[in-house]
Amino acid sequence: MRSASQNAELALLLEVAGTPKPGNVDRSRDLEDLLFEHFLAGAVGAQDGLRMAASGEPVGRSFERAVEGMAEQGGGNTQFGALLLLVPLVKAATDGLSRSAAESVVADTTVADAKAFYRAFEHVDVFVSEPDPELEALDVRRGSGAAPALEERGLTLLDVMDRSVPGDAVAREWLTGFERSFDVADRIAAARGPVADRAASAFLTALAERPDTLVAKRRGEETATNVMKQAAELTRADGDAVDREAVESFADDLVSQGINPGTTADLVAAGLFVALENELIEL
Amino acid sequence: MRSASQNAELALLLEVAGTPKPGNVDRSRDLEDLLFEHFLAGAVGAQDGLRMAASGEPVGRSFERAVEGMAEQGGGNTQFGALLLLVPLVKAATDGLSRSAAESVVADTTVADAKAFYRAFEHVDVFVSEPDPELEALDVRRGSGAAPALEERGLTLLDVMDRSVPGDAVAREWLTGFERSFDVADRIAAARGPVADRAASAFLTALAERPDTLVAKRRGEETATNVMKQAAELTRADGDAVDREAVESFADDLVSQGINPGTTADLVAAGLFVALENELIEL
Structure with missing residues (x-):
């Protein structure tokens, strides 16, 4: 097993x-400097950090190690956000994975976890929005330089995530018991065919559901909302893609515009x- | 690192x-019951066995563990032959990977390694030719049942490989200091572009060089030789594919004929x- x-x-x-996974690298598409x-x-590369989480190590250090290993390739940031979801979920799986187990794991995070999370930004360039001026001390780009501010304010990693909601769909998962992650799992389970195809279909459904927050940060809310609406037009109520050709053409369109719904x-x-x-x- | x-x-x-990797599953092609x-x-799944080899465990047990983990998916045998090359190479890498280091590793294999190799066949269906009647006691399909015959004859895993040459290109690597593996590495290093593209190009060159022994076992020597000749027509002296479209069409052709140059x-x-x-x- x-x-x-x-x-x-x-x-x-x-x-x-x-x-097709519109806008992203997938089995059929590379981006210019970011390849399959x-x-x-x-x-x-993320293996060691994921294994740390599975063996009960703290979320922060496991995440930092996973990001450090993930970043050992020439494409830059490939899976930072995904690891920020996977690390607590892997840790939660040690006693049977459930939404409440995942909630406990994130509720138990500490200031040390928050500091390790900030250190992870030293290993790879992650796209972030400019923070409010009064939050400059907590800008993630400060990396370990933010440690004193985190300690002074006693912020745990869950607190840090809390401050990123609603503008960050990954942070939102931390605050909602990984609601959408578990929904996606159910949709993938309910579908048929190769798992990777089901995942692509679940991607389109999720994209149709809420604006992608990475697109919103990079290109503005309006673009993110438009992408969501276009995805919605391409999905039926049951989540299956209506028209594969139309989805492929949407995918090509987003790639050519450099719109990348990474979240x-x-x-x-x-x-x-x-x-x-x-x-x-x-x- | x-x-x-x-x-x-x-x-x-x-x-x-x-x-394109003619005849095989690749980024663009699935076979009917064998998916990307x-x-x-x-x-x-092969991870744990590979890690055993890296930490100096015997080749046989590491290989058996790698195959056992590899087989935990619904497609059947995906990477048995590749692991039979990778496990000794990984073990050889502990003191700096070279052809002579790899030769030492395979020369040091024991009867216990041979027995573990046979046990690996219990974890997954591997296509093998009918053995000569006098070798029936050493038919790999006997799995651990062949242990007494291996012990009686004092056959190490290298001895077992020796008996499979020249009909098996993987076994041949064991006897030649992994000659072709290191050649392929040099060709991949000399090429340009994405690594996966270079690997596909190296595949075609290798296919043009010698008949694929899996194709020979399954479909006969003549078919294997024909496939080699067709590949040779598609490659230039420098190993780059001449005409991508022709290679794609060769790939589709082999898939439709069910010819799979797996070795x-x-x-x-x-x-x-x-x-x-x-x-x-x-x-």
Whole structure:
């Protein structure tokens, strides 16, 4: 049987293998400087950190190690957001993975976890919005330089995530018991066919549901909302893509515009992990 | 830095990601019951056995464990031959990977390694030829049942491989200091572009060089020789594919005929590992 850390790594691989996944690297699409193979190397590199989480190490240090290993490839940030979901989920899986187990894990995070999270930004360039001026001391780009501010204010990693909601769909998962991750898992389980195809379909449904927060940060709310509406037009109520050709053309369109709904892909990776770990799917 | 076992796993992933890889599952092609995602799961599953080899455990037991984990997916045998190359190479990498280090590792194999190799066949269906009647006691399909015959004759795993040459290109690597694996590594290093593309190109060159022994076992020597000649027509002296469209059409043709040059893919996986481990390529 695959271990929780192996399931997490496989989730990262299945996520990038699904196609069409409009705007993102997938089995059929590379971006200009970000290739499919960078995601393969990123998933393999994340292994040690994922294994730390599975063996009960703190979320922060496990995440930092996972990001450090993930970043050992030339494509830059491939799976930062996905790992921020997977690490607490892997840790939660040690006693049976459930939404309440995941809630306990994030509720138990400490200031030390928050400091390690900030250190993770020293290993890789992550796109972030400019913080409000009064939050400058807590700008993630400060890396370990933010440690005194975190300690002074006594902020745990959950507190840090709390401050990023609602503008960050990954942080939102931390505050909602990983609601959308578990929803994606259920959708993947309910679908048929190769798992990577189901993941691509779940990606489109999730994209149709809420604006992608990475797109919103990079290109503005309006673009993110438009992408959501376009995805919605392409999905039916049951979540299956209506017209594969139309989805392919939407995918090409987003790639050519450089619009990359990366946060929605992170949710799909988390959903794949839940589905694998709870044996909702066979592979 | 990636560990040797991580490089081996990444080699398995990059191998299957290369396209076009005529006749095999690749980034663009699934076979009927053997999907891209089965190879992803096989690579992740092989992890524990690869890690055993990296930490100095015997080749036989590491290989058996790698195969057992690889087989935990619904596609059947995905990477048996590749692992039979990777496990000794990973073990050889502990003191700096070279052909002579690999030769020492296989020369040091024992009867216990041979017995573990036979046990590996109990975890997965591997295509093998009918043995000569006098070798029936050593038919690999006997699994652990062959142990008394192995002990009686004092056969090490290298001896077992020796008896499979020249009909098996993987066994031939064991007897030649992994000659073709290191050649493939050099070709991948000398090429340009995404690593997975270079691997696909190296696959075609290797296919043009010698008949694929899996094709020979399954479909006869003549078919294997024809496939080799067709591949040769598509490659130039420098190993680059002349005409991508012609290679794609050759790939479709082999898939539709059910001709699957799996042993050549195994050599490419081994070559990718050597190239990654000896830092001949960056990714």
